[in-house]
Amino acid sequence: MSQKEEQVKIKSHPLLAHAKQMASLDEEQFPQWDPTKPLAKLPVPDLHETMRKYLLCIKAVVPSDQYKVTEQLVEEFVKPGGQGEILQEKLIQYARTQDNWVTKFWLDDMYMNIRLPLPVNSNPGMVFPRQQFEDQSEQLRFAARLISVVLDYKDVIDSKSLPVDRCRHREKGQPLCMEQYYRLFSSYRAPGVDKDCLHTRTDEKSNHCIVAINNQFFVLNVLAHNQQRLSNDNLYAQLKRIVKMATEAEDGDVVEIDANERVGILTAAKRDLWAKARNEMLLDPVNKASLEWIESCMFILCLDKSLPLSFNHQQSVDETCKRQRDDVSLAMQTIHGHGAQHNSANRWHEKTMQFIIGQDGACGLCYEHSASEGIAVVQLIEQLLNFMDDAKRRKLTRLLSLCDLPPPKRLEWRLAPKVKDAIMTSTFDLDRSINNMDLYVLRFDQYGKNFPKSQNMSPDAYIQIALQLTYYKVHGRLVSTYESASIRRFRLGRVDNIRANTVEALEWCEAMTGRTTATTILGYGIDNHLLGLRCMSEMSDMDKPEVFKDESFNISNHFTLSTSQVPTTLDAFMCYGPVVPDGYGACYNPHEDYILVVISSFKSCDQTGSDSFAFTLEESFLQMKELCESTKEAGLNGRSSCKNAQADKTAEKKQIVPDVNQNCAA
Numbered sequence: 103m104s105q106k107e108e109q110v111k112i113k114s115h116p117l118l119a120h121a122k123q124m125a126s127l128d129e130e131q132f133p134q135w136d137p138t139k140p141l142a143k144l145p146v147p148d149l150h151e152t153m154r155k156y157l158l159c160i161k162a163v164v165p166s167d168q169y170k171v172t173e174q175l176v177e178e179f180v181k182p183g184g185q186g187e188i189l190q191e192k193l194i195q196y197a198r199t200q201d202n203w204v205t206k207f208w209l210d211d212m213y214m215n216i217r218l219p220l221p222v223n224s225n226p227g228m229v230f231p232r233q234q235f236e237d238q239s240e241q242l243r244f245a246a247r248l249i250s251v252v253l254d255y256k257d258v259i260d261s262k263s264l265p266v267d268r269c270r271h272r273e274k275g276q277p278l279c280m281e282q283y284y285r286l287f288s289s290y291r292a293p294g295v296d297k298d299c300l301h302t303r304t305d306e307k308s309n310h311c312i313v314a315i316n317n318q319f320f321v322l323n324v325l326a327h328n329q330q331r332l333s334n335d336n337l338y339a340q341l342k343r344i345v346k347m348a349t350e351a352e353d354g355d356v357v358e359i360d361a362n363e364r365v366g367i368l369t370a371a372k373r374d375l376w377a378k379a380r381n382e383m384l385l386d387p388v389n390k391a392s393l394e395w396i397e398s399c400m401f402i403l404c405l406d407k408s409l410p411l412s413f414n415h416q417q418s419v420d421e422t423c424k425r426q427r428d429d430v431s432l433a434m435q436t437i438h439g440h441g442a443q444h445n446s447a448n449r450w451h452e453k454t455m456q457f458i459i460g461q462d463g464a465c466g467l468c469y470e471h472s473a474s475e476g477i478a479v480v481q482l483i484e485q486l487l488n489f490m491d492d493a494k495r496r497k498l499t500r501l502l503s504l505c506d507l508p509p510p511k512r513l514e515w516r517l518a519p520k521v522k523d524a525i526m527t528s529t530f531d532l533d534r535s536i537n538n539m540d541l542y543v544l545r546f547d548q549y550g551k552n553f554p555k556s557q558n559m560s561p562d563a564y565i566q567i568a569l570q571l572t573y574y575k576v577h578g579r580l581v582s583t584y585e586s587a588s589i590r591r592f593r594l595g596r597v598d599n600i601r602a603n604t605v606e607a608l609e610w611c612e613a614m615t616g617r618t619t620a621t622t623i624l625g626y627g628i629d630n631h632l633l634g635l636r637c638m639s640e641m642s643d644m645d646k647p648e649v650f651k652d653e654s655f656n657i658s659n660h661f662t663l664s665t666s667q668v669p670t671t672l673d674a675f676m677c678y679g680p681v682v683p684d685g686y687g688a689c690y691n692p693h694e695d696y697i698l699v700v701i702s703s704f705k706s707c708d709q710t711g712s713d714s715f716a717f718t719l720e721e722s723f724l725q726m727k728e729l730c731e732s733t734k735e736a737g738l739n740g741r742s743s744c745k746n747a748q749a750d751k752t753a754e755k756k757q758i759v760p761d762v763n764q765n766c767a768a
Contacts, residue, residue, distance in 0.1 A: 132275030202594035227436025246337035293377035364447035371528035379524035429543035436466035551692035581662035598627035
């Protein structure tokens with residue numbers, strides 16, 4: 103088929119029409135924006151403004167004597183002719199040579215340089231709407247439809263025909279960078295000693311996926327010998343072949359994989375350990391070929407074993423009585439697989455997209471985070487799941503006979519003793535990490551995002567203040583908070599950080615009304631700028647500035663509260679672990695009439711507890727609504743009067759400081 107014929111085929115593709123229908127905004131509504139023009143470059147913020155904001159952020163989280171030291175260091179850093187001005191000029195010059203001056207710095211700092219294992223510490227999970235499979239046949243039928251729709255979507259991506267996402271706020275309708283979508287099925291994170299590398303294949307198209315089942319890996323070609331794409335029924339037939347190969351030996355016995363030969367568990371290891379084991383494996387051509395098959399595939403499909411109800415959370419009495427797996431159990435399966443004795447070795451964590459389909463109907467995704475943010479992944483998943491229902495009604499292509507189908511290929515391994523030792527070490531470490539993870543899924547059903555909207559508030563800012571208030575109630579202080587803010591309106595833009603942990607009432611109100619958010623998404627956040635200045639000092643012969651050696655800088659970058667809004671329209675949700683040993687992860691998903699928040703922490707920290715944090719957050723939501731409604735009934739302006747309303751209640755609710763509560767209706 104010629105390139106022109108291929109383009110005509112894509113333009114008439116039913117999934118493309120479906121994607122346009124679900125697009126964030128119609129381009130016809132915003133003729134002032136030309137999506138064919140290059141996006142603007144990310145600006146370099148003003149040095150003095152960044153350092154002013156930096157001082158405001160740390161003032162709430164460091165002791166007063168430490169703050170005075172930092173204040174002096176900042177004054178020295180920004181003085182005329184000082185290190186700050188020199189590094190700022192170097193950064194400006196560097197930015198002129200790059201499409202996005204922070205992309206490489208940010209990718210290395212956030213992902214490639216981190217040596218922790220990917221499960222729990224980096225890779226998010228996503229739980230799909232529950233499925234009901236009566237038997238394995240239904241599981242495989244669902245898997246075949248999913249593969250087919252993914253291939254449809256990939257055709258649209260490869261042709262660069264995907265509708266351009268648009269800004270919903272601030273310069274509404276402005277086109278957003280789409281590069282994250284184009285990496286979803288062509289990227290792979292390779293381990294390295296001291297530093298990983300994100301590889302994206304742009305020179306060739308992959309025609310295979312990898313199916314993981316029973317801790318084994320199989321190559322599933324999606325094209326027949328005549329280059330015709332396999333139909334749903336063909337894919338189902340191939341999956342049945344794979345199941346038989348994975349479970350039945352030639353002599354009829356059940357296939358069992360020795361514990362020290364579960365290769366997939368290596369991708370859950372500490373990065374340096376896996377990198378060294380991988381280098382050892384590459385010395386054997388059999389291993390090298392198998393690794394190449396995996397690293398070049400479009401995606402991984404994990405056919406998981408069923409899990410017992412005993413994995414339900416202790417609070418999930420109703421679900422357990424109904425013999426249903428609860429949200430916590432489902433979330434844990436997507437994050438780590440529930441241990442090597444269950445599904446944790448049935449994974450390959452370095453592939454960007456890893457779909458999970460369990461025998462018991464538990465379905466979801468575990469994705470490698472360095473290639474894309476959660477919003478792009480959610481957009482993809484929701485379009486896939488919605489289109490799968492439409493795909494049932496589409497006319498099927500001609501069914502190929504079984505002899506026309508390329509047989510699935512089982513990947514073989516020849517493992518040296520050093521590699522087997524690494525597998526056992528990885529298994530022990532992962533199981534210990536899984537046992538240490540504390541997760542709670544809060545489904546707050548008293549109200550949803552419609553309530554803060556009715557009070558003329560940003561739902562995101564409202565939930566952020568609730569999280570700050572909750573942390574203060576539980577721990578009696580504020581901490582550095584990370585909230586990802588998209589900067590996709592700029593070329594190759596990923597994210598910067600919105601910091602909600604300010605001190606003065608004015609700064610709290612700015613966070614509530616979204617002003618802090620606005621400066622960040624418009625390219626003037628402080629975290630990327632500070633990172634750029636620090637990297638400039640490392641790239642030059644200049645000594646590391648004292649402001650970056652300061653204890654306040656370390657405290658400022660110890661994100662005890664790591665948060666992210668990942669909204670969905672379906673009954674699906676995303677989840678992830680904390681980023682520091684004594685911290686919380688909080689992934690929130692505001693719906694019209696309920697708010698879903700996944701709280702994570704580590705059991706090894708005796709000061710944190712996901713359950714207690716979630717219960718206190720529920721209390722905060724109720725209290726904030728009560729306060730807002732009481733001010734409205736009093737005929738006061740909701741934005742300015744929450745402070746006064748709470749002042750009246752201070753005597754009876756002394757556990758909450760006025761500074762925090764001033765923001766509940768900002």
